[in-house]
Amino acid sequence: MTNNKELFQAEIDNALLNFKNAKYHETINILDNLKKKLSHFIVYWYLGHSYFRIYDYSSAINCIKKSIELKDRDTLNLSFLAEIFLASNNYKEAIKLFKEVLKLDKTNINSLFNLAKVYSDLGELQTAEKYYNEVIKNEPTNTEAEYELIKINSKYLTNDLLKKAENKEISEDSNNLNSTFSKFIIAENFKREKNYRLEFDNLLEAHTLYLKKKRKASKQEFNYFTNLLPKFISKVKNVKVELSCNLKPIFIMGLPRSGTTLVENVISACDNNINVGGEAGTLSKVFFSNNIILDYDSTELGSNFNFKKNEFELLKASILKQYNQQKIKTNNEYFTDKSLENILYIDLISKIFPNAKFVYCKRNKYANLMGMLRVFLPNLYWTHSIEKIIQMMNIYNKKIKDIINENKINIKIIELENFSSDPKRISQDLFKFLELNWHDNILDESINKKRIIQTVSNLQVRKKIAEHDLSYLENYLPFLQKYGIDKLS
Secondary structure, three states: OHHHHHHHHHHHHHHHHHHHOOOHHHHHHHHHHHHHHOOOHHHHHHHHHHHHHOOOHHHHHHHHHHHHHHOOOOHHHHHHHHHHHHHOOOHHHHHHHHHHHHHHOOOOHHHHHHHHHHHHHOOOHHHHHHHHHHHHHHOOOOHHHHHHHHHHOHHHOOHHHHHHHOOHHHHOOOOOOHHHHHHHHHHHHHHHOOOHHHHHHHHHHHHHHHHHOOHHHHHHHHHHHHHHHHHHHHHHHOOOOOOOOOOOOEEEEEOOOOOHHHHHHHHHOOOOOEEEOOOOOHHHHHHHHOOOOOOOOOOOOOOOOOOOHHHHHHHHHHHHHHHHHOOOOOOOOEEEEOOHHHHHHHHHHHHHOOOOEEEEEEOOHHHHHHHHHOOOOOOOHHHHOHHHHHHHHHHHHHHHHHHHHHOOOOEEEEEHHHHHHOHHHHHHHHHHHHOOOOOOOHHHHHHHOOOOOOOOOOOHHHOOOOOOOOHHHHHOHHHHHHHOHHHOO
């Protein structure tokens, strides 16, 4: 018996070592073999976590359900199961499970915060406000919840909150993100006071503090987008392969804060049966989960992908499976994907989906840069460094210019300032390009349409489209000069 226990523990330890080193496929292989010998909740628990890390949400859900069956419906199990449902866009099940957790522990911060975020995404702001307040009631130092409340209602930016944000003991806590959100709160107050210098300084500090916690991941991400992926895509461009696919996906691309959410929201109001995908991140998820690029730390491209037709077919199958994992139904003729990085995959996407339509959103470059600095995008690490923002902006701009010059991919460019000044004309022109049915109520319906919006533009796009006034930029240009904004293309 002891030997069996020791063997079990040794295999679990081996699996956990692989998991810790982000070798999730190896972890899954070990645990899959182990579960054949022993049906134990801990095996399924870590299997669920491993599948979750490679974005196989269906397998993760099944494993965690089995773990719960073997152990208990405790708060830890239920919370993680809810988070998987949330990641796969099954909001109904996620809400149900988070509320079940609160029946077991009414002060559970993870469930309270996630429910607040869910209801905010759904546009149910009063309910979101209620849950954020519950978070703060039970965890008074949670500055992220306070930052989210400010976005919902400006009344929450009080003198007491500012004093709390400036509290060194709270703001310098290295174990959480309080320091980052404290700086964002302080920056928002300086913005309202029209103290643009101090607003700008605190925004930079907020992003710097966040990057300190994400150094390795940030380095890998930047290497992937600026070095490894371009090398892979250059090989894709040189391959002549034709794949058949009747789907007509609409890929809405652009830099963060360039109007992609607005455009997708307007498209979603059309009469055609369109499944709205949002920022699905499908291409990047499939590349990671299938180990298409082997080492994100390497300067040289390593890949087992041999650019043969059958491999492209398998890749297409993986992409469609990933869409379906996230409730983006590919049995519809139309669906949207507004993952911002898709511009970097566009040569591959155009081969896999020959009937795809591409929309690229642009904005005044200085307004775009400031727009990124003013928000918190946790999963886009390059947006937390002004130097990297400038580099990525130039990469995006060069890519779109190359696409236009090569004239092989049919793409529509939407300039946010033009859209905001004449939304009817621009939307009509867009719908004509997309071969969708436009009608007189399309803009009103895009505002009133109840749907999930998971981006920082969630609150903004639910309001009437307003013309963009760029006069505020003159207040920030002097601070931006030293970062080389003259190099922006």
